Amino acid sequence: MKRREFLTAAAGIGLAGALSAGTSLAGDPKARPSEKTAPADSNADGTLVIDAHAHMFHRSKSNWKEMDRRVVEAADKLGIDQLCCSILTPKRPATAEGFQECNRWMADCMKRFPGRILGYCYVNPTHTKEALEDIRRCVEDRGFMGVKLYNEHRCTEPVVYPIVELAIELRVPILHHAGHMHFFLETQPKISDGSHLSELARRYPEAMLICAHAGGGGDWEWEIKSLRNAPSVYLDTSGSVIDEGMVEMCVDILGADRVLFACDNSMTPGMGKLIGAQLSKTDRRKLLGLNMKKILEKRKQS
Amino acid sequence: MIDVNCYLGHYAFRQLRNNTADGLLRVMDAKGIEKAVVGSAAAVTYRNAQSGNEELHREIKSHRDRLIPFAVINPGYAGWVDDLKICREDFGMSGVRLHPGWHNYKPADTCCRELVAAATEHKMPVSIPIRVEDNRQRHWLVDVPDVRLGEIVDLVKNNPQATFILASGRGFKGCDLGKKNNSLPRNYYIEICRASALLDNEIGQLVENLGADRLLFGTGMPFHYPDPAILKLKVLDIPEADKEKIRRANAAGILG
Numbered sequence: 001m002k003r004r005e006f007l008t009a010a011a012g013i014g015l016a017g018a019l020s021a022g023t024s025l026a027g028d029p030k031a032r033p034s035e036k037t038a039p040a041d042s043n044a045d046g047t048l049v050i051d052a053h054a055h056m057f058h059r060s061k062s063n064w065k066e067m068d069r070r071v072v073e074a075a076d077k078l079g080i081d082q083l084c085c086s087i088l089t090p091k092r093p094a095t096a097e098g099f100q101e102c103n104r105w106m107a108d109c110m111k112r113f114p115g116r117i118l119g120y121c122y123v124n125p126t127h128t129k130e131a132l133e134d135i136r137r138c139v140e141d142r143g144f145m146g147v148k149l150y151n152e153h154r155c156t157e158p159v160v161y162p163i164v165e166l167a168i169e170l171r172v173p174i175l176h177h178a179g180h181m182h183f184f185l186e187t188q189p190k191i192s193d194g195s196h197l198s199e200l201a202r203r204y205p206e207a208m209l210i211c212a213h214a215g216g217g218g219d220w221e222w223e224i225k226s227l228r229n230a231p232s233v234y235l236d237t238s239g240s241v242i243d244e245g246m247v248e249m250c251v252d253i254l255g256a257d258r259v260l261f262a263c264d265n266s267m268t269p270g271m272g273k274l275i276g277a278q279l280s281k282t283d284r285r286k287l288l289g290l291n292m293k294k295i296l297e298k299r300k301q302s
Numbered sequence: 303m304i305d306v307n308c309y310l311g312h313y314a315f316r317q318l319r320n321n322t323a324d325g326l327l328r329v330m331d332a333k334g335i336e337k338a339v340v341g342s343a344a345a346v347t348y349r350n351a352q353s354g355n356e357e358l359h360r361e362i363k364s365h366r367d368r369l370i371p372f373a374v375i376n377p378g379y380a381g382w383v384d385d386l387k388i389c390r391e392d393f394g395m396s397g398v399r400l401h402p403g404w405h406n407y408k409p410a411d412t413c414c415r416e417l418v419a420a421a422t423e424h425k426m427p428v429s430i431p432i433r434v435e436d437n438r439q440r441h442w443l444v445d446v447p448d449v450r451l452g453e454i455v456d457l458v459k460n461n462p463q464a465t466f467i468l469a470s471g472r473g474f475k476g477c478d479l480g481k482k483n484n485s486l487p488r489n490y491y492i493e494i495c496r497a498s499a500l501l502d503n504e505i506g507q508l509v510e511n512l513g514a515d516r517l518l519f520g521t522g523m524p525f526h527y528p529d530p531a532i533l534k535l536k537v538l539d540i541p542e543a544d545k546e547k548i549r550r551a552n553a554a555g556i557l558g
Contacts, residue, residue: 217438272530
């Protein structure tokens with residue numbers, strides 16, 4: 001069963017009918033991940049599946065190569081065509097050298113898994129000059145598809161604005177780490193949430209902002225509601241939280257055009273909640289890949 | 303499939319769907335789940351947990367062929383011995399479910415040891431959800447951390463005749479519970495809904511370390527979508543016979 005066939009079947013008739021137990025979910029199980037065929041650029045009839053939020057591994061980990069390979073193998077098993085990835089520094093705030101190194105490795109990953117791994121350029125806005133240079137280099141020369149911002153700054157801080165303005169110029173999305181807790185998160189004092197991304201969107205309505213991981217831990221109901229009136233902000237469904245009703249609420253409040261399937265490397269939770277959510281076939285396809293495809297095409301149109 | 307980790311009723315901090323017997327059975331039918339162990343979601347936060355057990359008993363009365371009730375017992379609350387007796391004898395509940403964090407006691411506390419002993423005497427399995435919800439989404443009024451797996455180790459060790467079901471947990475391979483040749487009694491089972499089946503593949507490692515006969519299928523419905531747990535079993539790279547143990551046979555052995 002090909003990746004695309006798996007999801008079409010899973011979405012239509014339920015997972016139990018889509019698979020026979022014990023088999024690989026996608027293609028020839030003996031094929032190495034890098035040998036998998038890259039998805040067609042456009043496939044309106046099939047179910048294109050793009051994971052909008054994923055990661056490759058920092059190379060200070062001795063087994064980074066094996067872990068990268070496992071992510072792609074997991075994508076194969078789950079019917080995911082493409083993974084939009086970044087590599088983060090293990091310690092943050094990231095230095096300029098730190099994020100530049102991550103982005104070089106990310107470019108290498110894109111070469112190792114051509115057509116499967118797409119790259120977000122991760123930067124720390126503190127280092128404005130280096131961040132802007134690296135984003136331009138990554139998008140224009142290395143073929144990256146977006147910018148990844150983490151928690152070094154709240155997204156409403158002025159130091160973030162030049163990054164947003166460059167992303168607008170390059171017509172690429174910004175995936176922003178986010179979460180809303182009803183307590184102070186000591187480890188992430190500057191974490192953004194949906195309200196901050198909404199505020200940023202009011203300042204830059206032409207920016208393509210992706211609020212990260214509805215299921216990443218935190219009050220997801222709050223997060224979804226906080227984004228209701230920010231029509232240019234997308235929300236990705238990733239994270240380990242698999243609360244029933246989460247995906248449906250995203251679609252009910254934000255509309256199916258603003259919700260993006262993603263795992264953030266929580267693979268079966270990420271795909272499982274999309275399979276379980278009660279959505280129309282059309283909406284499911286939007287979430288699984290068509291919405292992200294539209295975002296990616298903005299760059300190509302420029 | 304037999305799901306050992308379900309709830310019915312209302313939860314204090316989030317609206318649940320499919321939280322009636324009919325609702326849960328509809329989802330079970332759609333997903334191919336034959337039977338489910340259910341406990342009261344309301345009893346997690348009721349001061350008097352027995353009211354939750356009474357609600358559960360009424361709710362599932364005509365569905366006992368498929369819904370297997372476990373009594374939520376708070377051993378720190380007055381009358382728990384009577385409650386356990388009523389749940390067992392009058393309500394026909396087959397096991398107990400403990401929420402140490404929510405009910406303000408530790409697994410090592412005397413009251414918990416007494417409850418485990420009483421359940422064991424009556425051959426009732428003891429289910430311990432490591433969490434009900436992700437702690438990061440907690441309500442501003444409460445902070446109930448996950449049950450620490452290290453505390454479970456001693457409980458397991460000190461009650462070799464008991465049968466424990468450890469639900470909604472992960473990270474077992476980081477403590478004795480998930481290690482090979484750990485010298486612990488083989489009296490505990492691990493439910494898989496939060497353990498990974500890909501990347502670091504905790505479930506695969508638990509199968510290797512403990513054996514497939516020590517794992518149980520569970521979903522955490524209606525808090526959770528059932529599909530991630532079902533998907534884990536699908537993608538797990540273990541023999542079909544082992545999957546069948548996890549899917550059904552192990553639970554059938556425990557539940558009789």
